[in-house]
Amino acid sequence: MKRSNLMIPLLLLALHGGAQTVKRISLPEALTMAATGNRQLQIQALEEVRQREVTKETRSRLLPNVAASGSYLRYFDRQVIFLPGSFAGTEKPVQDVAVGGKNAFNGYVSASQPLLNEGARRQTKTAVYDEKIQREKTADLRGNLGTQISIFYYDMLLMQSQIALHQQSLARNEKALKDTRSLFAQGRSLKQDTLRAFIAVENLRTAIAYLQNNLDVAGIQLKRLIGMDDAVTIGLSDTLVAELPAEGAYELESAIATAVQHRPDMAVQKLLTAKSGLELAVAKAERIPQINAVGQYQLQAQADNFRLGQYAWPPTSFVGLQVAVPIFNGNRIKTKVSQAEIRIKQETIGQEDLAQSVRSELASLLSQWKETNEQLRIQQRTVELAGISYTMMDDRYRNGLSTRLELTDAELALTQAKLNYLQAVYYHKVTQVRLRRAQGLLQLP
Template identity: 50%
Template sequence: MALALKDALEMAKHGNKALQAQVLEEIHAQEMTREAKGGLLPSISANAAYSRYFERPIIFLPGSFAGTDKAVQDVAFGGKNAFDVFVSLHQPILAPTIQQLKEGSKINEQLADQKTADLKSRVALQVSTRYLDILMMDRQLGLLEQSLKRNVKALEDARSLLTQGRGLKSDTLRSFVAVENLRSSVSYLKNRMEVFSMELKRLIGLDEPIDIVLTDQLEIGNSQGEFYQVEEALQIAEQNRNDLHIQQLAIDYQQNKLKVAQAGLLPELSLIGQYQVQAQADNLKFSQYALPRTSFLGLRLSVPIFNGNRTKSQISQARIKARQEEIRLSDLKDEVKTELATIISKWKEAVTQLGIQETTVKSAELNHQIIDDRFRNGLGSRLELTDAELALTQAKINYLNAVYNLRMLHVSLQHALGLLRLS
């Protein structure tokens, strides 16, 4: 399966399981907002009850009311079967606590959105890193396999010369060690590529047991000229980094919790109402029942007076938490600034190293060509040619490392700026 980096990022956007779980967290936050809004809507409930009295209920009346000379007389009343059906209404009119909870749920929903965006950025970094790792190892593997072929040929030549009595045993042993070392490196790289390919497929949500072939090039193109000043980079990061937005929303959320606690000191006003139907009798002849009705509509005012200073303690706790989040935001900004300064410094050095390695490869190629000509004309030894070949291979690997380092720094810089996205 041919796979470009942009295609891998697009597949991760839909196939990464961590992202799928986070999207459900967004939906959960939206439902919490709906729940909080529902607290300001009217509540209507219907209730029905039936009671069977084995002895009639008792009330106590003045004896004069009951026709006796007792000061207090107990009187049995009502039927043994009691039915009660009622519908209740409760509508908050002034509810500061519920209103603040609704605002807090909106902030929580924004937090979930930002956490999803932050996770997407981190997944994009992981996918890009693994993609570049595999590209780098594939290029290294190609160089090592070419070097292995040349060294196998050198070992065959050394053995032939040793058999003819024209070579040294030490030269043959040296060629043998070089070949075995290269075989070990090739085997190690192949195994690492297989492991990293499995990790890349997991990140992009590719479950099918198919091989992937990366189509992008390791070379970075024109992006090596993207320099930033630290303050300029910090301004870009503050506008785009999701973790900074998350921390700011965490401050807003704690401040909202402070308002919720403060709202606990305010009065609440509600509209209440009820419609009730009752019936009592000693039998179950429903057609003969009288069904008296009762209904009312009114206002209920609740004023908090004293609750053991619990509300004041909650207010103090919320202020402390809000201050903690402000300190964390300040520390995070300092951390981001240090991260950006480090990456920019490494970036400039990586560009310099890339230029050096380009020159080194050209010099190693020229040296190898000279030694090869000398060897073909009988003026140089196989050992010199082997050393020149190993030096050329190492120079090319060093160049690849420089290109890889620059690509990785570019990805890290884009992520640190908050510009790395899945799409």
């Protein structure tokens, strides 16, 4: 008895835990989730942080450098210096003399401060440009993700709407199959009509299963992009509804001006062109002398014992300037300058090519945009006419003025018109997404 009382709550708990909760999300919610959950975006954000650290490292070449060092040496034989024999009290021209203690201690603190290092200063500016480039690359990635997520979302909306439409058509065709079988049993219909109705029903079931499988696959891809766990089942809260814009909503020159202002890839190309100019300046800066202020404080002692308290620690200190003037290094600087000049030409040509590519892309998308608007209006009218035709044919069939075959053909025409309309709405939405992306206006929140 006690065991049965325990099993009931466990069974209820298992049933409750096994039930999957569908998380319904809208397109803005999906974009917001991707802003924090997408792994590619997280990697790029870390790359931004890394580049900031690189800039700090480059800037450190202009800051003071302080170092401390110490050493202990044990000599088994005393150190030897060579002196003229007269200095050592011998008649030899050169006399070796053993000096110093067998224990040698040495410690010093040194400091240096660059006073003139034009190459390091210009490299710091180059690193700052690299930071800006990484920020623009992050913005470009956010735009690409926004485009991918939007298109996946509209793909799923299209398949979801197609499934609903096919299910409606399936219900009508199942009724038609039932009616055809009844008429065939009464001898008022041909076997061919029954077979045709059966094939139509099976084709619709196959189409629904195919669309459902594609919808599940698209859902997995969408969850990966927004950083959601695969175990979560998602649903879409938006609907595939067309929003026709006003005439002249997009003009080519206005779209190009917007793209120049907002597209991250164009900003990256401008930064690369400016950076190549700095790299040329860095190469030329190697011809400029480098000046450093230096200083050192040193303590040293030597003895044969370890009575450190009796050691003498004479200090040695100095300050001064170090000047390095490049004279000849095998034409390395000249070669680096030539490379930098070639890079400037490459980036300039790349900037011009990108501008032409953006112009062509926008012109093509604007043409597609106008075409999708026109197709949307045509398909809207076609659905209205197909609906009227189906209603008229249904009335005629109910009054015995038309055949089931004619009604089936009208139903098929209505279903196809609705499918074409859904496809037109989808292309309209996707073209709008790509047009906004091409102008640099599509970003994650």
